[in-house]
Each structure stands twice: as structure tokens, then as C-alpha cells.
Amino acid sequence: MDIFNVLTLVGGLSMFLFGMNIMGQALERRAGGNLRSLLGKLTTNKAAGLLTGMGITAVIQSSSATTVMVVGFVNSGLMTLKQAINVIMGANIGTTVTAWVLSLAGIDSSNVFVNLLKPSSFAPVLAMVGIIFYMFCNNSRKKDIGMILLGFATLMFGMEAMSGAVSGLRSVPGFQNLFLMFQNPVLGVLAGTILTAIIQSSSASVGILQALAVTGQISYGAAIPIIMGQNIGTCVTAMISSVGANKNAKRAAMLHLAFNVIGTAVWITVFCLIKVIFNPSFLNEPASLFGIAVAHTIFNILCTILMLPVSGVFEKLVKWLVPDAKQPEMQSELDERLLTTPPIALERCRKVAAEMAQTAVSALKESVIYLQHNDAPELAASIREKEEKTDYYEDILGTYLVKLSAKQISESDSAEAAKLLKIIGDFERISDHAVNILESAEELKKKGLAFTPAAVSELQILAMAISEILDLTLTAFLLNDPKAASMVEPLEQVIDQMKEQLRTRHILRLQKGACSIDVGFVWSDLLTNLERTSDHCSNIAGCVIDMTRYNMNIHESLRSIRNDSEGFRQKFRAYANKYSFSQL
Numbered sequence: 001m002d003i004f005n006v007l008t009l010v011g012g013l014s015m016f017l018f019g020m021n022i023m024g025q026a027l028e029r030r031a032g033g034n035l036r037s038l039l040g041k042l043t044t045n046k047a048a049g050l051l052t053g054m055g056i057t058a059v060i061q062s063s064s065a066t067t068v069m070v071v072g073f074v075n076s077g078l079m080t081l082k083q084a085i086n087v088i089m090g091a092n093i094g095t096t097v098t099a100w101v102l103s104l105a106g107i108d109s110s111n112v113f114v115n116l117l118k119p120s121s122f123a124p125v126l127a128m129v130g131i132i133f134y135m136f137c138n139n140s141r142k143k144d145i146g147m148i149l150l151g152f153a154t155l156m157f158g159m160e161a162m163s164g165a166v167s168g169l170r171s172v173p174g175f176q177n178l179f180l181m182f183q184n185p186v187l188g189v190l191a192g193t194i195l196t197a198i199i200q201s202s203s204a205s206v207g208i209l210q211a212l213a214v215t216g217q218i219s220y221g222a223a224i225p226i227i228m229g230q231n232i233g234t235c236v237t238a239m240i241s242s243v244g245a246n247k248n249a250k251r252a253a254m255l256h257l258a259f260n261v262i263g264t265a266v267w268i269t270v271f272c273l274i275k276v277i278f279n280p281s282f283l284n285e286p287a288s289l290f291g292i293a294v295a296h297t298i299f300n301i302l303c304t305i306l307m308l309p310v311s312g313v314f315e316k317l318v319k320w321l322v323p324d325a326k327q328p329e330m331q332s333e334l335d336e337r338l339l340t341t342p343p344i345a346l347e348r349c350r351k352v353a354a355e356m357a358q359t360a361v362s363a364l365k366e367s368v369i370y371l372q373h374n375d376a377p378e379l380a381a382s383i384r385e386k387e388e389k390t391d392y393y394e395d396i397l398g399t400y401l402v403k404l405s406a407k408q409i410s411e412s413d414s415a416e417a418a419k420l421l422k423i424i425g426d427f428e429r430i431s432d433h434a435v436n437i438l439e440s441a442e443e444l445k446k447k448g449l450a451f452t453p454a455a456v457s458e459l460q461i462l463a464m465a466i467s468e469i470l471d472l473t474l475t476a477f478l479l480n481d482p483k484a485a486s487m488v489e490p491l492e493q494v495i496d497q498m499k500e501q502l503r504t505r506h507i508l509r510l511q512k513g514a515c516s517i518d519v520g521f522v523w524s525d526l527l528t529n530l531e532r533t534s535d536h537c538s539n540i541a542g543c544v545i546d547m548t549r550y551n552m553n554i555h556e557s558l559r560s561i562r563n564d565s566e567g568f569r570q571k572f573r574a575y576a577n578k579y580s581f582s583q584l
Contacts, residue, residue, distance in 0.1 A: 005165045012161025013208070015154050020098075020204055023151025025408065026144045046086050046308060053090020063095035063202060067238040067256050069344070072337030075249035081318070084252045085311045088259060092231065092300045098203035099293035102159060102210050127153035140411050155207075162211035185225040185268055185275075192229025202234035206296055210289045220291060221275065221283035227296050228268055231260040231303070249335075251318040258317060263303030334400040342409045346416060349401060353420050353427075356393035357477055359386050360427040361470045363434035364533060367441075368463045371526070372456075374441040383438050390431035394424050419543050423477065426536040430470075433529040433536075440522050440529070449519050452509060458502055458581060459526070465495050465579045466530050473537040482548045488541035490571035494579060495534040499527050501581060 057066045070087050073079035079087070126149045133146030181187060196205040209226060212218055235257040242253035275283060287295075307314065334352060338345040363386035370379050398421065405417050444450065451459065469491045476485035506523055509515040515523075 008161055009165035012158045012165055014158070016158030016162060016207060017199065017204055019151045019153070019155030019158055020201065023148055023155065026147035026151060046311065049083050049086025050090040050308070053087035054094040057091040057094025058097045063091040063234055066091040066094070068337055069341050071238055071242050071249045071252045072335040074252040075335045075337065081248050081251055081315055085255055085314055088256050089304045089308060093304060095203050096293070096297040096300055099206045099210065099296045102207050103289040103293040123153040123156040159207060159211055162208070163214040183219070183221050185272055188222055188225025189229035189264060189268060192226035193233040196230040196233025197236040200237045202230045205230045205233065206292065210292050213287045213289055213292060216286040218287045219284050220287045220295065223287040223292055224271060224295050225268060227292070227299055228264045232264055235260055247322055251322045254318045254321055255314060258314060259307055263307060266306060267299060267302055334396055339403060339407060342404060342407045343413060345404050346413050349397060349404070349420055352393060352397055353424055354478055356390055356397065356424060357427050357474055359393070360390045360431040361474050363387055363390065363431045364470060365467060367434040367437040368466065370438055371441045374445045380438055383434055387431040387435045390428050394428040397424050415547065419547050423540050423543050426539045429536050430533055433533045436529045437526060440525050444522055447518065449522065451519060451523070452514055454509070455506070455515070455523065458505065461579055461581060462498055462502065462530060465491065465498065466533060469495065469534050469537045473540050476541050476544045480544060480547065482545050485541035485544040487571060488537055490568055491575045492534045492538040493572055494575040495531060497576070498579060499531040502527055
């Protein structure tokens with residue numbers, strides 16, 4: 001084997017790893033929505049969790065990526081440790097799909113139709129289709145399909161290059177002696193563990209083993225222990241991912257390690273006993289690409305069969321290995337590990353944004369109640385606490401959404417992230433107005449001031465209108481309901497009108513001497529804060545409508561609502577009659 005073969009081997013390995021990486025990333029983007037729905041169907045049922053882990057891993061071609069996702073889910077509270085056990089077991093089976101695909105390279109036949117199944121035959125066609133999709137299509141879905149095809153073609157070309165580069169080693173005694181050394185099962189397990197730990201992908205390390213198998217120097221007796229060791233090496237990624245996570249996330253990573261270590265320990269023991277007692281002749285036969293795929297699959301299925309009935313014991317084991325902290329931990333609302341799967345990260349953002357929206361709306365409603373009954377210190381504390389919580393939500397959501405937007409995500413997910421970035425600022429301002437209203441009520445109490453009975457009655461009508469616009473806005477956002485959103489703008493216009501009417505009424509009271517200047521200042525501040533709350537509701541509703549029309553121009557959406565003259569006027573008149581001051 002000369003220097004040129006070494007260079008070809010290095011280049012082939014690089015192409016193989018790069019192809020696997022870009023194919024996996026594109027598959028994740030395309031399958032993101034399905035991953036989200038699969039996650040939603042997870043239950044404590046063992047079969048459901050097992051099939052989910054198998055399905056996700058078979059799609060994204062990486063048990064390491066699936067396990068990192070699981071660590072992120074557990075850390076964010078999206079998944080329990082009991083659910084994680086079954087998903088991790090399923091992931092170990094799902095990762096065997098790659099070896100089966102790569103085993104197609106070992107097809108050897110003179111039949112034309114059989115040869116068409118070889119990757120070297122169809123990979124060039126996939127590469128051509130992939131480059132056309134990637135370069136000449138503007139649609140993100142087609143571009144991702146192009147990337148999947150290009151990635152697959154690249155990894156298959158890399159596989160062919162590696163196989164060609166090492167084929168000459170079949171006549172090199174030193175290479176044969178190297179793999180004779182791996183006939184020692186312990187050394188084989190160690191070699192598989194180290195290789196996989198370095199490249200952090202059991203699928204890739206199995207592919208490398210299959211490429212080396214073309215030399216005919218790797219027997220099944222050497223290949224099987226290496227395959228077992230690869231399962232342990234793939235745990236490195238999850239262990240690294242769990243650094244800085246909460247206790248349950250560390251337990252999920254430890255669970256992955258314990259599952260693979262115990263499974264390997266049990267079956268390598270069985271393997272050694274069979275080898276010593278029966279010494280099957282096939283263990284000395286050269287391993288084929290197909291045979292390695294079979295061994296990889298059988299080993300992972302056997303591990304799952306062994307461990308699935310005692311999954312509850314595993315849960316207790318990892319809880320013992322990673323005990324509870326003396327002080328309760330803060331759960332991370334937005335785990336950065338989820339950024340590796342953008343659609344699921346975005347789904348988590350929606351949930352946190354929903355919590356933020358409900359908190360902000362609750363704070364505003366409580367501030368209006370406090371305004372009417374300003375002798376409840378626990379209510380004042382609740383309003384301030386909710387405002388601080390909303391500030392916190394805006395900070396973490398804004399930072400997380402910016403990071404998410406920098407990832408390669410679909411157009412619809414990108415638009416959703418932009419919508420959330422706009423909306424969280426409006427909900428944060430609503431909570432600020434809640435504190436402003438609270439402070440106005442506290443100022444009235446501190447100075448011994450009070451509104452006139454007429455002003456109190458007027459304020460009650462305005463408060464009802466604000467309560468309704470908040471409910472409409474929250475419904476529109478939580479349910480992504482354009483119908484509820486379309487009801488916000490006419491009500492916001494009525495509230496603007498009510499504000500001007502209340503200012504005029506207050507001036508008339510001042511002129512009659514029924515109200516003081518000091519009370520007037522507080523009254524003006526209250527009207528401003530309540531009216532601006534409705535403005536933020538209008539912005540949020542506009543964003544919801546934008547998303548249904550796939551355009552992020554709020555002003556254009558609001559203008560189109562107002563230009564829907566008859567519909568808008570009917571809603572406006574209905575709200576104007578409902579919240580009229582003429583009844584006072």
C-alpha cells in the first residue's frame with residue numbers, strides 16, 4: 001500500500017463522513033414535523049417508546065443524534081426518564097439501517113438488474129438528480145431533498161474509495177496480523193469503542209469496518225467484538241451533551257451508557273463461551289458487508305430483548321448512580337441541545353411563549369382588579385412577580401430564537417420564529433403596563449385620592465373592553481386563530497375612541513370642580529396604559545394574521561382588515577354599542 005493509496009483512503013473516509021453528516025442534517029430538517037408528532041405520541045408504553053426511537057434513528061441515521069435529542073427532551077421536561085429508556089433502546093436498533101444500506105456495495109453478480117442495486121450503479125444518478133434539485137430549485141423542500149441525495153451519493157463514493165484503497169491490503173501480512181490480534185474479544189471491544197468514540201457515530205464506524213472487510217482479512221470472530229464495542233463508543237456524544245444539564249438529563253445519558261455497557265458485557269461473555277466450547281467454524285470465515293450488517297442488527301436486537309423487561313431496574317440504577325441533589329434544580333425551559341433538531345426546538349419555543357402570553361395577560365387583568373380594590377398586597381406582589389417572569393421569558397426566548405434562526409431551517413419554521421420574536425416583545429410590554437397600572441393605583445392610595453363615582457363607572461366599562469381584547473388576543477395566539485385575530489382590530493379602534501371620550505369627560509368634571517388636578521394626572525396615566533395595551537394586542541393579532549397569509553407585514557395586514565369596509569364597520573359598531581358610555 002503506497003502513499004497514493006493512503007491519500008485515497010483518507011479522502012474516501014472524509015467523503016464518507018461528510019456525506020453521512022450532510023445527509024443526516026437534511027433528513028432532520030425534512031423529517032422535523034414528523035419528529036414533533038412522534039414525540040407528541042410518546043407514552044410510558046414500552047412498545048410505543050421503542051418504535052419511536054427506532055423510527056427517528058432510522059430516519060436521521062444516527063443513534064448518537066437521537067440520544068442527544070433525548071437528553072435535551074429530558075432536560076426540558078418534554079420527556080420523562082421512563083420514556084427515555086424505551087426510546088434509547090429503540091435508537092440502538094434504528095441505527096442498524098445504515099449498515100444494511102452500505103451492505104449493498106457488496107453485491108457481486110453478472111446479472112444487469114442485480115448490479116443496478118449496487119450503490120456504485122445508482123449513486124451517480126442520485127448525485128445528478130440531487131445537484132439539479134439543489135442548484136436549480138428555489139423551494140427549500142426540494143433543496144433539502146437534493147442535499148439528501150447528494151449526501152447519500154457522497155458517502156457511497158467515499159465508501160467505494162475506501163474499499164478500493166484498502167483492497168491491496170489483502171496480501172499484506174502485517175494487516176492480517178493486526179486483525180488476528182482482534183481475535184481477542186476484549187481487544188476487539190476496545191478497538192470498536194475507541195474508533196466510535198473518536199468519530200462519534202456507530203453508523204460511520206460500522207461503515208468503516210465494512211469498507212475494511214473487502215480485504216477479506218477480517219473474520220467474523222474479529223468483527224463481532226468490534227461491533228459490540230462500537231455501541232459503547234457511541235455513548236460519548238450523549239455523555240458530553242449531558243454536561244451542564246439537570247439530574248434527569250444526566251441520568252438519560254448514563255442510562256444510554258449503562259444499557260450499552262451491560263448489554264455488551266453480557267453478550268461478549270456469551271460470545272466467549274460459545275467460542276471456547278463450540279468454536280463455530282464461521283467465526284474464522286472472512287466477514288462480508290452483508291454479514292456485518294446482520295451481526296450488527298442481531299446484536300442490537302439481542303441487547304434490547306435482554307434489557308427491555310428490566311427497564312424499571314435500569315431507571316432505579318441510574319437514579320442511584322446520579323442521586324438527587326440536596327437543593328431542587330431549576331428546570332431549563334429552553335435546552336440548547338434541542339437546537340440540533342430545529343422543529344422540536346421551535347415547538348418548545350411555542351410552549352414557552354404560550355406560558356409567557358398567559359402570564360402577561362394574567363398580570364394585566366390582576367392590575368385592573370387591584371385598581372378597583374387596592375387593598376390586596378398579595379395581588380400586588382403577584383403582578384410584580386409575573387412582570388419579572390415575563391421579562392425573563394422575553395430574554396431567554398429572544399436569545400434562543402436568534403440562535404435557532406441561524407440554523408438551517410425550513411421557510412415556514414423561519415417565519416414562525418420571526419413571528420414569535422415580534423410577539424414576545426408585545427407581551428412583555430403588556431406586563432410592563434400592568435405594573436404601571438399597579439403603581440397608579442398605589443399612588444392613589446398613598447395620596448388618599450379617589451375617583452368620582454362617574455369615573456369609576458366609566459373605568460369599569462373600559463376595563464371590560466380591555467379584558468375582552470386580551471382574551472381575543474390570547475385565543476388568537478394560542479390557537480393560531482385568524483378569526484379571533486380579526487376581531488381584535490375593530491375593538492382596538494373602539495378602545496382608542498373610548499380613551500378620547502374619557503379624557504373629554506374628565507375635563508368636563510375638572511371644569512365643574514368635581515375632580516382634582518392630582519387625580520387627573522393619575523387618570524391620564526391609566527388611560528394611556530390601558531389604550532397602549534390594546535395597541536400591543538393589535539400588533540399580536542396582526543402577526544397571527546400575517547402567518548396565515550405568509551407575509552410578515554403587520555401594517556399591511558391591519559390596513560387590509562380596515563379596508564374590508566363592511567365587515568370591519570359591522571364589528572366596530574357592535575363593539576361601540578357594547579361599550580357605550582351613553583348608558584351612564
